[in-house]
Amino acid sequence: MMESQSERPRRAWSRRDLLKGSALGAAALALYAGEIERHWLEHRQISIPIAGLRSQFHGFRLAQISDIHLENWTEPFFLRHAVDQVNRMQPDAVMLTGDFITTSEGGNRFPAEAMETCASILSGLRCRIRYGILGNHDAQVAPQAVVQALAAHGIPVLRNQSVPIERDGARFWLAGIDDMLSGRPNLEKTIPPSIRNLPQEPILLLGHEPDPAVIIARHPAAANVRLMLSGHTHGGQVRLPFVGALTLPPKGKLFPQGLYTVGQMHLYVNRGLGTVGVPFRFDCPPEITEITLLSAPAL
Secondary structure (H helix, E strand, O other), rough: OOOOOOOOOOOOOOHHHHHHHHHHHHHHHHHHHHHHHHHHOEEEEEEEEEEOOOOOHHOEEEEEEEEOOOOOOOOOHHHHHHHHHHHHHHOEEEEEEEOOOOEEEEEHHHHHHHHHHHHHHHOOOOOOOOEEEOHHHHHOOOHHHHHHHHHHOOOOOOOOOOEEEEEOOOOEEEEEEOOOOOOOHHHHOOOOOHHHHOOOOEEEOOOOOOOOOHHHHOOOOOOOEEEEOOOOHHHOOOOOOOOEEOOOOOOOOOOOOEEEEEEEEEEEOOOOOOOOOOOEEEEOOOEEEEEEEEOOOOO
């Protein structure tokens, strides 16, 4: 009598089978994290009420790009893709919140060619109002070279400076503080007395690292800062279920990603475009953020 298919004994998995399966699983995960999710650009849209913002700015749209890290792992084609995405949004302003390049492992080499490529690609942003700040990688080795490269391509960099953003007789202030890890940040200079505590002229602050928001929110100079835009954390870059981010950088541990309220100030932390250390992202895709400002009564 022939043995039926269902009665045949099943072959037990050997240790070699388990090792092969684990290796294939690891390879598939590396392929996904390194090629698919790392290039899976998320366009995130949020609206934020800004106390004291005049009605002329109701609906004013900002696009935020952060942590490009060209060309450590971020390829020029991916940055061009991000620029194209921003141009399709047709924002009123573009904010670039630092780490345009990646310094060498020892921190002693400035990737000048990568910075020139980065600035050249960013010059394709079709938006009249566009500003940047330095990140810790930019400030670590050659901050002036980064500033000059961006300025030469029509992108001013704010280093402890403020500028007015004006529309139909109304304005708010855009302030950019120098990098808080590797630069020379000065909040008193960034927000001078002449622009403080103006009820209908709120301040939007660009600061690469998010955790200093706790100190900034309590500082008298920043009493009228209603929104702070940061990057730096990459959202953790690799996040595991029930664990979260495997690692977060200094000054980026309290606020890994997304929207927070710190005192009377909103804080938004962008996950960035690039990666550092390893070319992987898992449960943490790169993003560009579209932020719509809504006018709200002054506090």
